[in-house]
Amino acid sequence: MAEDKFTAIIVGAGPAGSTAAYVLAKEGHEVLLIEKGAQPGSKNMFGGRMYCHALNRIIPNFWEEAPLERPVAREIITLLDGDQSVSVSCQDLTWTRPPYHSFTLLRAEFDAWLASKAEEAGAMVACNIRVDDLLIDSGRVVGIRAGEDEMLADVVIAADGANSVIAQKAGLAQMFAPHQVATGVKEIIELPPETISQRFQLDGNNGAAQLFVGACTKGMQGGGFLYTNKNSSSLGLVVNAAELQRNQYRLPDLMEDFKTHPHVAPLIEGGRVAEYSAHLIPEAGLAMVPQLYGDGIVVVGDAAGFVLNLGYLVRGMDFAIASGEAAARAVMAAKSQGDFSRQGLGIYRKILKESFVLRDLEFYRRAPEFQENPRLFQTYPRLATAFASRLFTVDGSPPVHLLQKILREIKESRLGLSRLAIDGWRGATWL
Numbered sequence: 001m002a003e004d005k006f007t008a009i010i011v012g013a014g015p016a017g018s019t020a021a022y023v024l025a026k027e028g029h030e031v032l033l034i035e036k037g038a039q040p041g042s043k044n045m046f047g048g049r050m051y052c053h054a055l056n057r058i059i060p061n062f063w064e065e066a067p068l069e070r071p072v073a074r075e076i077i078t079l080l081d082g083d084q085s086v087s088v089s090c091q092d093l094t095w096t097r098p099p100y101h102s103f104t105l106l107r108a109e110f111d112a113w114l115a116s117k118a119e120e121a122g123a124m125v126a127c128n129i130r131v132d133d134l135l136i137d138s139g140r141v142v143g144i145r146a147g148e149d150e151m152l153a154d155v156v157i158a159a160d161g162a163n164s165v166i167a168q169k170a171g172l173a174q175m176f177a178p179h180q181v182a183t184g185v186k187e188i189i190e191l192p193p194e195t196i197s198q199r200f201q202l203d204g205n206n207g208a209a210q211l212f213v214g215a216c217t218k219g220m221q222g223g224g225f226l227y228t229n230k231n232s233s234s235l236g237l238v239v240n241a242a243e244l245q246r247n248q249y250r251l252p253d254l255m256e257d258f259k260t261h262p263h264v265a266p267l268i269e270g271g272r273v274a275e276y277s278a279h280l281i282p283e284a285g286l287a288m289v290p291q292l293y294g295d296g297i298v299v300v301g302d303a304a305g306f307v308l309n310l311g312y313l314v315r316g317m318d319f320a321i322a323s324g325e326a327a328a329r330a331v332m333a334a335k336s337q338g339d340f341s342r343q344g345l346g347i348y349r350k351i352l353k354e355s356f357v358l359r360d361l362e363f364y365r366r367a368p369e370f371q372e373n374p375r376l377f378q379t380y381p382r383l384a385t386a387f388a389s390r391l392f393t394v395d396g397s398p399p400v401h402l403l404q405k406i407l408r409e410i411k412e413s414r415l416g417l418s419r420l421a422i423d424g425w426r427g428a429t430w431l
Contacts, residue, residue: 006030008331009144009153011131011166013040013115014107015050015317016301017159019058019324020331021118021125027332031123032151033115034144036130036160041111045186045279046316048227048234049209050110051102054318058325059117063100067109069229070207071096074200077312078263080215084385085263096206104207104227104234106188131160134169134297140341141170141296154340155331156297159324162280164290164303172299173290178242179372180284182222185251186236187259188229189271196228199267205230211312214381216258220247221377223311224258226267233268235259238281251278281316282307285368286361292352293345298327306357310367310431311376319357326351366430375415375423383413 008024010017013035021033037043049072055062073096078087095101119125135143135150143152158166162181167173193205200208212224222239237255244251258264282288282305289305292298300306301320308315330348334340352358370376387409391402400408410420 004030004152005143006032006151006153007335008032008155008157008328009034009151010157010159011144012036012159012161012301012303013125013127014044014111014159014161014301014320015114016303016306016320016324016327017157018111018114018118019055019321020157020159020300020328021123022114022121023058023325023328024331025118025121025123027328028122029332029335031118032153033118033123033125034129034131034146035115035125035127037127039108039112039127040115040125041108044107044111045184045277046107047184047186047225047236047238047314048104048106048229049102049314050105050317051315052100054321054325056099058321061098063098063103065113067105067113069104069106070202070205071100072102072104072209072227073202073206074208076208076210078210078212079381079384080212080261080263081382081385082215083262084389086384086388093206102209104209104229106229106234131166134166139295141294154296154335155345157324157327157331158297158299158303159301160303162282162302162305164299166297167290167299167303170294170297172292172294172297173303176282176284176288178245179240180282180288181241182238182281182283183241183244183251183278184236184238184281185255185278186234186276187255187273188232188275189235189268190232190274191268191271193231195270196231196233200228202228211314212258212264213311214377214385216261216264217243217254217377218247218249219374219378220244220249221371221374223377224264225314226264232274233271235264235268240283241280283309283368283371286365287368289361293330293342293348295342296340296345298330298345298348300324300327306361308360308364308367309371310364311371312431315360319360322355322357323352326355326357364431366426370426370430373423373426375419379413379415380423383409383415386412 306319
């Protein structure tokens with residue numbers, strides 16, 4: 001067994017792990033950041049958008065050096081049904097000026113940069129290493145085993161993604177159920193920058209984020225996304241794993257249908273697929289958050305289930321970064337007391353509650369339940385597109401007042417006013 005001992009060994013060099021390593025190393029602590037991939041970001045996948053507030057607090061004005069794509073200026077939500085679609089678009093140019101609201105980015109580049117910041121601060125970064133097991137002494141985690149190597153630490157930080165083997169080995173988490181996660185698939189489609197800007201009516205390097213609901217997932221719980229990068233677009237689907245299993249759909253087939261949809265195809269026409277990736281995404285909110293800390297261990301980022309999906313807004317990276325910072329602060333507090341027990345690391349939850357992480361997850365605790373409503377992905381896209389089509393159709397038929405048009409569509413959808421009112425009330429109060 002190695003004689004050297006780290007303050008923290010962090011497993012996983014994604015945003016959560018690298019942030020924890022950066023904060024700890026900057027304060028002079030001995031840190032080892034371990035990544036299974038060839039380099040940080042090589043095995044990481046997400047839709048492609050990061051809200052800036054969490055990282056800007058840790059690395060002020062990070063956009064001056066970080067490898068980012070486009071600041072998001074336009075938000076678009078599109079409902080799809082057959083060949084029909086309805087979109088709601090919002091543009092706010094204040095989002096594209098410092099301190100910025102959000103950026104699109106490519107994880108392979110961004111994660112490598114963030115890990116390099118941790119390394120510059122003094123952390124040791126080790127890639128191409130698979131952690132096989134935890135070292136446990138008298139019930140407390142004291143390090144990790146990778147192959148024949150054993151390394152000791154005061155604390156191990158589990159930042160190894162949605163299906164966290166480290167958290168499971170520590171007895172803090174169980175294998176998730178299919179309904180608690182979604183399967184995401186994404187393609188990076190290369191296009192000229194001016195083509196992207198023209199198609200989304202963007203000025204200069206401004207970007208757009210578009211979410212799709214309805215026909216793109218065959219009415220299953222989930223949706224599509226498109227984020228504009230400098231020289232490419234990130235296009236993908238996210239579908240509840242249990243729904244995929246129950247309906248026997250293949251995600252690659254759904255992706256091909258999505259790409260050829262008449263609303264989507266013109267946005268990527270002429271593009272070249274440069275990258276394909278898939279990923280599991282925690283979607284059950286507080287219901288799948290494991291025990292966040294134990295004797296000698298804390299859990300961060302996706303490993304802790306820190307993802308928030310409201311349908312119109314999806315957040316993950318800001319939660320990952322903030323939880324990484326919170327874990328680092330908790331480790332430093334425990335070290336100052338010389339107590340790395342479960343009780344000593346309990347301050348981690350307190351820090352998370354004082355930040356937006358647990359506050360927001362608790363506030364939106366019923367959002368996952370709302371997302372399980374099949375009408376959101378079947379009835380309402382069909383209702384909205386049919387109403388919009390009828391609203392703008394002129395064919396010589398007798399005129400009908402707007403209210404009558406609305407009531408006619410509701411009646412033909414067989415939804416019922418009472419069900420519509422209940423769903424509307426839940427959406428307005430749960431989201």
